[in-house]
Amino acid sequence: MPGMTFNHLGPMKLKVAEVLHAESMAANNAFPIDFSVPLDDYLKLYINRRFQPFGGTETLTITAEDVQVVHTLKDSESGMANFIGVAKVDSYAVTVVINMSLEDKHTGSLRGRRFTAKRVINVSEHASIAEREKRQMEGIEALFANIDASALEILKNQYDL
Secondary structure, eight states, rough: OOOOOOOOOOOEEEESSSEEEEEEEGGOOOTTOOOOOOHHHHHHHHHHHHHHESSSSEEEEEEEEEEEEEEEEEEOOSHHHHHHHHSSSEEEEEEEEEEEEETTTTTTTTEEEEEEEEEEEEEEEEHHHHHHHHHHHHHHHHHHHHHHHHHHIIIIIIIIO
């Protein structure tokens, strides 16, 4: 499976002196062994490629406060399959909590915003490895679309960058 590059988004030039990616300990949570998408690596890549400093006096710090992938095995939605205990579904609940803080060291001003992005990815237990990876990547791609929309809302409309 191809990896995500975020090149299609292009860098967003922000009126800040620097953009810092502060990784919290929560971002090091262990993911289920059958979840093949390196979510923490993609978060770093997204932040570094998407947000670029372009003058200004403030520092933007983006922290992935919590990154979780919780796996559950769900019963089939089909009554007959559920009755005989086949056609189960692997369900991955992905949650990313991001904190964006804007600090001006000259004035001591500090503003912060926090948001959560969630996505549930369901894959048949009988899916091939390639199909499983494809479904997971599609779900994470949709999750990053939500993250990007929320981040842009904060940066443009709340921080006026």
